[in-house]
Amino acid sequence: MLKKSMEKALNKQMNDEFASAYLYLSMASYFEDRNLKGLAHWMHAQTKEETEHGMKFFHYILDRGGKPILDEIGAPPSTWKSPLDAFQAVYAHEQKVTAGIHKLVDLATKEGDHPTHAFLQWFVTEQVEEEASADEVVQKLKMIGDMVPGIFMIDRELGQRNG
Numbered sequence: 001m002l003k004k005s006m007e008k009a010l011n012k013q014m015n016d017e018f019a020s021a022y023l024y025l026s027m028a029s030y031f032e033d034r035n036l037k038g039l040a041h042w043m044h045a046q047t048k049e050e051t052e053h054g055m056k057f058f059h060y061i062l063d064r065g066g067k068p069i070l071d072e073i074g075a076p077p078s079t080w081k082s083p084l085d086a087f088q089a090v091y092a093h094e095q096k097v098t099a100g101i102h103k104l105v106d107l108a109t110k111e112g113d114h115p116t117h118a119f120l121q122w123f124v125t126e127q128v129e130e131e132a133s134a135d136e137v138v139q140k141l142k143m144i145g146d147m148v149p150g151i152f153m154i155d156r157e158l159g160q161r162n163g
């Protein structure tokens, strides 16, 4: 059985994961609107992943005898200054998510909640990957700058993303 403090913290993270999905879906719309189908594809894949992350929390809370509580999700931005601006926002967002996961791990340690600590390890590893992949795109977009052929090249590259 989860302690109430842990259940509340897990619910917050579940909602943050669904809010991430909402943010990336908005970015998918931004890229679709600009006909950058590959970048949009990357965001759709990311949206799907974040929904899966939210569902992992949903089922874990249930498995431990808690109740998932869905909270409000605020409207995400609908536009960005450039693809670089959008991906810098992804990177900053993922750093915030990582901080949230680490805080949860700290709480699980403090409360001696070993199952939650074990459950969270998957997310600790996942966040390393999430930050690295967002930062890789940011660095490439910085090199590309305003060169249109470069934008089309990265659009094609990100369009290959599987899962």
Ligand code: FEO
Binding pocket: 017, 020, 049, 050, 053, 094, 097, 130
């Ligand atoms: Fe589920 Fe991108 O953090």
